Amino acid sequence: MHINPLFFIPKPVLFLIFFSVLSVCKIVKDEAWALDLKALVRDVEQQYMGESSVSQTHMQVSTKNWQRNLEMQAWSLGRDFFLIRIIEPAKERDIATLKRNREVWNYLPKVDRIIKVPPSMMGGSWMGSHITNDDLVKANHIDEDYTLRLIEETELHFLIECLPKTDAAVVWGKIIYKVRKQPKVPELIAYFDESMQKVREIYFDDVQTIGERTIPLKLTVLPLDKPGEKTILFYREINYDVSLDEHFFTLRSLKQR
Amino acid sequence: MGQISFMSLIELHNITKIYRVGSQKVVALKNLSLVFERGDFAVLAGPSGSGKTTALNMIGGLDRPTSGQVLVNDLDLGKANLKRLADFRLHNIGFIFQSYNLIPVLTAAENAEFTLMLQKTPRHQRRERVLSLFADLGISGLEDRLPKDLSGGQQQRVAIARAIAANPRVILADEPTANLDSNTAEDLLSLMRQLNNSHGTTFVFSSHDDKVIRRAKRIIRLEDGLMVSDNSQNL
Amino acid sequence: MLFGLAYQNLWRNRRRTLLTMSAMVVSVSLLILALGIFSGMFKDMLASATEQYYGHLVMAKPDYHQRRDLYATLPDTILTLPTLQNPEILGRAPRLRSFGLVSWGQTSQPVELLGIQPLAEATVTSLHDQIVKGRFLEETDKNCLIIGWGLAEKLNVRPGDAVVFVTQAADGSIGNDLLTITGIFRTGDRRHDNNLVLAPLTWLQNLLVLPGRIHEVSMRIHNPMTASVLASRINAELNTEATILDWGELLPEMREVISAYDVSRMIVVIILYLATGLGILNTFFMSVMERTREFGILLAQGMRPWLIRQLVLLEAMILAIMSLIIGMFLGGLMTFYMDQVGIDLSKYITPVTYAGGTILPRLHAVFDLGNFLTPAIVLLMVSLAASYLPANRAAKLNPVVAIREE
Ligand SMILES: Nc1ncnc2c1ncn2[C@@H]1O[C@H](COP(=O)(O)OP(=O)(O)O)[C@@H](O)[C@H]1O
Numbered sequence A: 001m002h003i004n005p006l007f008f009i010p011k012p013v014l015f016l017i018f019f020s021v022l023s024v025c026k027i028v029k030d031e032a033w034a035l036d037l038k039a040l041v042r043d044v045e046q047q048y049m050g051e052s053s054v055s056q057t058h059m060q061v062s063t064k065n066w067q068r069n070l071e072m073q074a075w076s077l078g079r080d081f082f083l084i085r086i087i088e089p090a091k092e093r094d095i096a097t098l099k100r101n102r103e104v105w106n107y108l109p110k111v112d113r114i115i116k117v118p119p120s121m122m123g124g125s126w127m128g129s130h131i132t133n134d135d136l137v138k139a140n141h142i143d144e145d146y147t148l149r150l151i152e153e154t155e156l157h158f159l160i161e162c163l164p165k166t167d168a169a170v171v172w173g174k175i176i177y178k179v180r181k182q183p184k185v186p187e188l189i190a191y192f193d194e195s196m197q198k199v200r201e202i203y204f205d206d207v208q209t210i211g212e213r214t215i216p217l218k219l220t221v222l223p224l225d226k227p228g229e230k231t232i233l234f235y236r237e238i239n240y241d242v243s244l245d246e247h248f249f250t251l252r253s254l255k256q257r
Numbered sequence B: 001m002g003q004i005s006f007m008s009l010i011e012l013h014n015i016t017k018i019y020r021v022g023s024q025k026v027v028a029l030k031n032l033s034l035v036f037e038r039g040d041f042a043v044l045a046g047p048s049g050s051g052k053t054t055a056l057n058m059i060g061g062l063d064r065p066t067s068g069q070v071l072v073n074d075l076d077l078g079k080a081n082l083k084r085l086a087d088f089r090l091h092n093i094g095f096i097f098q099s100y101n102l103i104p105v106l107t108a109a110e111n112a113e114f115t116l117m118l119q120k121t122p123r124h125q126r127r128e129r130v131l132s133l134f135a136d137l138g139i140s141g142l143e144d145r146l147p148k149d150l151s152g153g154q155q156q157r158v159a160i161a162r163a164i165a166a167n168p169r170v171i172l173a174d175e176p177t178a179n180l181d182s183n184t185a186e187d188l189l190s191l192m193r194q195l196n197n198s199h200g201t202t203f204v205f206s207s208h209d210d211k212v213i214r215r216a217k218r219i220i221r222l223e224d225g226l227m228v229s230d231n232s233q234n235l
Numbered sequence C: 001m002l003f004g005l006a007y008q009n010l011w012r013n014r015r016r017t018l019l020t021m022s023a024m025v026v027s028v029s030l031l032i033l034a035l036g037i038f039s040g041m042f043k044d045m046l047a048s049a050t051e052q053y054y055g056h057l058v059m060a061k062p063d064y065h066q067r068r069d070l071y072a073t074l075p076d077t078i079l080t081l082p083t084l085q086n087p088e089i090l091g092r093a094p095r096l097r098s099f100g101l102v103s104w105g106q107t108s109q110p111v112e113l114l115g116i117q118p119l120a121e122a123t124v125t126s127l128h129d130q131i132v133k134g135r136f137l138e139e140t141d142k143n144c145l146i147i148g149w150g151l152a153e154k155l156n157v158r159p160g161d162a163v164v165f166v167t168q169a170a171d172g173s174i175g176n177d178l179l180t181i182t183g184i185f186r187t188g189d190r191r192h193d194n195n196l197v198l199a200p201l202t203w204l205q206n207l208l209v210l211p212g213r214i215h216e217v218s219m220r221i222h223n224p225m226t227a228s229v230l231a232s233r234i235n236a237e238l239n240t241e242a243t244i245l246d247w248g249e250l251l252p253e254m255r256e257v258i259s260a261y262d263v264s265r266m267i268v269v270i271i272l273y274l275a276t277g278l279g280i281l282n283t284f285f286m287s288v289m290e291r292t293r294e295f296g297i298l299l300a301q302g303m304r305p306w307l308i309r310q311l312v313l314l315e316a317m318i319l320a321i322m323s324l325i326i327g328m329f330l331g332g333l334m335t336f337y338m339d340q341v342g343i344d345l346s347k348y349i350t351p352v353t354y355a356g357g358t359i360l361p362r363l364h365a366v367f368d369l370g371n372f373l374t375p376a377i378v379l380l381m382v383s384l385a386a387s388y389l390p391a392n393r394a395a396k397l398n399p400v401v402a403i404r405e406e
């Protein structure tokens, strides 16, 4: 029995996850690598996250039962706020998700109601994609929950291993990051369950320079336990450091069309 | 069968009975040899502890001799198993005890017909037999009384009825008069003689009372487990 | 006459016999009552597991029970299959199942939503009898639902409130709709009271974009104990992609509970009877010792030792049977009371859910022939066993010694 309710998690979230995890490096205990990892993380984070962003994204979700394409618009401020709204398909137009700190809210225009995602449902998928609410909310706390270690450095890549701290209540048994050196962009994140079985991979590609930043515009989520299924996110447009403040990310603006 | 004389009903050959009481041996009977014929009316006389009860128990198959052989009606009691002995007693022996020993929860009639019941005699035949026996013994009308509602003499008569109901070949009575007053004892002995005469039932009883002993046709005297005399007399 | 003798012998020490007998009567009647309550609890558990949710038989795609795959659907025409018209089957309820969120105000709760046909559902499960507020669904209801009591508490809703249900439809889209609560049910089973909601089947089919599809047909049958036999019989005839599971397969723990129940029944019987058996043993030893002389007389008169043994055993049997008659009558009376009236414990304890079934907070007994036969047969055996030693002692008496005894 698996519960599959809607978990509305915006796509920029994924980038967010990535940054958050890398930021763990800031507190890494391994002295030898600490400086390098910290610098690395800062660098990559700098690339992705302005203080704020506005983007338009396409999401394609393929499962063995259906495939669907969504067009969405998203706003983000720091790591704690964002808002995303569906533009297409028409049937789901204006369905919107708001994340404020650790809370996630959805707006359903058909019934004109705002719904708060309960904590027990944070593990569910968002919009039927292969992304969960936890990916969003927990991401901000990965630096508290995991210990980072640089396990490999080649000419082209850094490979960083994240192991959960003994007392941390986390979903994953291990996370492995692969970061390209030039330009400094993420390439792959692999997620392992408690029995160290790889269960999910996220690939980043289509690296482009947008203004001063170099970022991968496309991101593919592969759930390894469901062969053939995937979620692809593609940034059509992204603008950084727009003028947004916390008041934009309220329940009221969630309802606004 | 049959290597022994046809007329003898009970034969005791060299019976010795030794009881062990702790580490001590009590010799209850010593080399006792006796033969009883059909129709005998014999008393085992002797003081208390002389071995009378032991001798009767040997004849009745209630106990086994330490050595020697007991033959009753050609059955070697020493060789019979418990079940065989029970059946032997049921069909051949009637016991009369000193203290009557009726079953307290059974009526007089039920006590009397008990052996018949064990022999699987049909109910109506049992009833008939009991009624005629009670008439013979002069206790008619007491059939449905419980033992506690009977006098000592009446109880002993019921005990006799019980002993003779199944027409046993031998009736063994261990001091049957000991608990009775002399008149009643007289009556009882007359009754026994009467049965001996009319039915030819063999009686072997014990007593240490001379008045009783005198009434027997044959007097066997025991002393300390030894037979000291065996006399027959005509009455 | 042996019987009469045995019976009479029993009353020679009236006080002792009555005492032993009352111990036997008490143990028999208490045992019958206890087993009746045991059975009542077990019946409640089975009923809660089957009549409150599963039904006795469930037809679905193989694996649906384990995986609850949204796409493992059957056409609703499967209801009319001739094999399902078996007269043993008393009711058939089509169901479509969805997992989603119910939301009211600031609160949302994950729920299991069953799309049902109200009339058909009422022939299989007893949820319609467990409405504590409002009413059960009706055939004409559209955007309506009934909701578990615990869930209603958590959401703070009452009949008349319109809640939102959100789930992912079969086409991947976000299915959401407003539903008006018509009633609140309370089963005592926390999992259902806290998680289950029921809505009209057609409405759910539309929401999930699964028109004409169902996940399962839940069935009620005449005798739940024959479910597995019936299931395999129908499965053999069934010629579709679906298979039928009986409640024993849906709730394997419940099947274990049945065997555990048989074992614990025996344990209770043994414990209660151990004391009774010792009482019988003591009584008969005393009674035999007191009658030593009498047994000697009986042996002297030519009663076979075996018959002596039989006499004592017969006494024990008569005592046991008399005790049984009274004990079964009293036990039956108490069971009847507990069946008709029972004792409500809901003030002191809450329902316990175990092995998929719920033990309700009440003492309630049911009649079950086995609950009378077991104590009866075991008491007879205990009496025989307990009186065997004394009987043997009586049979093995040496008549000479016995008669000498004063
Ligand atoms: N079962 C027994 N155990 C030990 N000694 C016994 C037993 N029966 C009899 N005796 C002893 O054997 C002797 C003969 O006893 P018994 O035959 O009873 O004599 P009577 O009947 O003539 O009084 C007595 O000394 C008696 O104490």
Ligand SMILES: [Mg+2]
Pocket (backbone or CB within 6 Å): B049, B052, B053, B054, B174
């Ligand atoms: Mg004597």
